[in-house]
Amino acid sequence: MARPVIRQHSGQINVTFPLKTDLATSYSITQQSDTLTQQHKHTALDRVMKQLDLLVGLNNVKDFVYEIYAWLYITQCRKEQGLKGAHQTLHMIFKGNPGTGKTTVARILGKLFQEMNVLSKGHLVEVERADLVGEYIGHTAQKTRELVKKALGGILFIDEAYSLARGGTKDFGKEAIDCLVKAMEDHKDEFVLILAGYPKEMEHFLSSNPGLPSRFPVQLEFSNYTVSELLEIAELMVFEREYELSVQARNKLQHFLAAEMRNKHQNFSNARLVRNLIEKAIREHAVRLLYHPNSSKQELMFLSAEDFVPLH
Ligand SMILES: Nc1ncnc2c1ncn2[C@@H]1O[C@H](COP(=O)(O)OP(=O)(O)O)[C@@H](O)[C@H]1O
Ligand SMILES: [Mg+2]
Incomplete structure (x- = not known):
C-alpha cells in the first residue's frame, strides 16, 4: 500500500493514495527501487520498501536497508558465477x-x-x-x-x-x-x-x-523526530485506525508536542508519545459519545481537541 497523502483543505482532511510514480519523486530510494524492479525481480526489496515507505522520515535508515539489500543481492549473483561472496x-x-x-x-x-x-x-x-x-x-x-x-x-x-x-x-x-x-x-x-x-x-x-x-x-x-514529522506520524496512526483529526485537534497536538519536546529533552518519547496520546484520545472520544447513540459516521470518526488530554 502506498503511503496516503494527507492534506487539509477548508477544515477538511483529505487522504488520497498517490500513484507510485508520484511517490517516486518524494524519495530517492523508492525511485531507484522502482527502476530496478522494472528490470529485475526485486520482490524482497519491493516488499521491504513498502513497509519502510509507511514510516515517516528515517532516510538514513532507508538508505542503509537499500544498501544492505543491494549487497545481499549482488553477493548471491557473484556466488552463482562462482565468485567469492565476501562475508559481512x-x-x-x-x-x-x-x-x-x-x-x-x-x-x-x-x-x-x-x-x-x-x-x-x-x-x-x-x-x-x-x-x-x-x-x-x-x-x-x-x-x-x-x-x-x-x-x-x-x-x-x-x-x-x-x-x-x-x-x-x-x-x-x-x-x-x-x-x-x-x-x-x-x-x-x-x-x-x-x-x-x-x-x-x-x-x-x-x-x-x-x-x-x-x-x-x-x-x-x-x-528525534521534528514536530512536523510527529504530526505526520499522528495522521498516519489515526488513518490506520479509521479516525480523523479535526483541525483544532491537530493544532492542539502540535502545541502539546512542541512543549513536551522543549521540556523533556532526552526523555521525550517521540512516536511512542504520539501513539499513547492518540490511544488516549480514542478512549476520551468513546466516553464523549457513549450517551449519544445516534452519532453520525462523521462524529464516530473525528477526534476533536477536547479528546486530547495529558496522559498523567
Ligand atoms: N517513522 C515512523 N513512522 C510511523 N510510525 C512510527 C515511526 N517511528 C516509530 N513509529 C511508531 O511509534 C511507535 C514506537 O516505535 P518503536 O519502533 O517501538 O520505537 P523504539 O523501539 O525506538 O522505542 C510504534 O507504534 C511505531 O510503529
Ligand atoms: Mg523499542
Missing part, C-alpha cells in the same frame, strides 16, 4: 531515544534477512537487562544462552544494552556480555544481534568495552 557481519548498534522507530525497523530487517536467506526465520526476540541477567553465579549465562537459542534464525534485540555494564566488573551484566560475545562466535551466521539504546549511553558503553565496536560494524542513528 550484520550485528548492529541502534542509537536513538525512545520511540524513534528502532524496534519497528529491527522487525522489518528481520523479514528482509529471512527473504534473502540470511536468516532462516527472521523473527525478533526483544529483551532487556532483566531478561538476561540472573541472580546467582551461572544463572546469567543460563538465561542468556536460552534467549540466544530462542533467537536462532532471527534477531536478538537488546534494548537499553548499556545497562548490562551498569554495575561494573562484579555485576552479572558483564557475564551476559561475555556470554553474548561467545554466542556470536559459536553461532556465527545463525542470528543477528542488535544492541539498542540512548545515543550517549551507547557510546559510553562501546568505548568502555573495547572488544565490542569491531563486532558491530553497523551503527545506525535514529534521530
Whole structure:
C-alpha cells in the first residue's frame, strides 16, 4: 500500500493514495527501487520498501536497508558465477531515544534477512537487562544462552544494552556480555544481534568495552523526530485506525508536542508519545459519545481537541 497523502483543505482532511510514480519523486530510494524492479525481480526489496515507505522520515535508515539489500543481492549473483561472496557481519548498534522507530525497523530487517536467506526465520526476540541477567553465579549465562537459542534464525534485540555494564566488573551484566560475545562466535551466521539504546549511553558503553565496536560494524542513528514529522506520524496512526483529526485537534497536538519536546529533552518519547496520546484520545472520544447513540459516521470518526488530554 502506498503511503496516503494527507492534506487539509477548508477544515477538511483529505487522504488520497498517490500513484507510485508520484511517490517516486518524494524519495530517492523508492525511485531507484522502482527502476530496478522494472528490470529485475526485486520482490524482497519491493516488499521491504513498502513497509519502510509507511514510516515517516528515517532516510538514513532507508538508505542503509537499500544498501544492505543491494549487497545481499549482488553477493548471491557473484556466488552463482562462482565468485567469492565476501562475508559481512550484520550485528548492529541502534542509537536513538525512545520511540524513534528502532524496534519497528529491527522487525522489518528481520523479514528482509529471512527473504534473502540470511536468516532462516527472521523473527525478533526483544529483551532487556532483566531478561538476561540472573541472580546467582551461572544463572546469567543460563538465561542468556536460552534467549540466544530462542533467537536462532532471527534477531536478538537488546534494548537499553548499556545497562548490562551498569554495575561494573562484579555485576552479572558483564557475564551476559561475555556470554553474548561467545554466542556470536559459536553461532556465527545463525542470528543477528542488535544492541539498542540512548545515543550517549551507547557510546559510553562501546568505548568502555573495547572488544565490542569491531563486532558491530553497523551503527545506525535514529534521530528525534521534528514536530512536523510527529504530526505526520499522528495522521498516519489515526488513518490506520479509521479516525480523523479535526483541525483544532491537530493544532492542539502540535502545541502539546512542541512543549513536551522543549521540556523533556532526552526523555521525550517521540512516536511512542504520539501513539499513547492518540490511544488516549480514542478512549476520551468513546466516553464523549457513549450517551449519544445516534452519532453520525462523521462524529464516530473525528477526534476533536477536547479528546486530547495529558496522559498523567
Ligand atoms: N517513522 C515512523 N513512522 C510511523 N510510525 C512510527 C515511526 N517511528 C516509530 N513509529 C511508531 O511509534 C511507535 C514506537 O516505535 P518503536 O519502533 O517501538 O520505537 P523504539 O523501539 O525506538 O522505542 C510504534 O507504534 C511505531 O510503529
Ligand atoms: Mg523499542
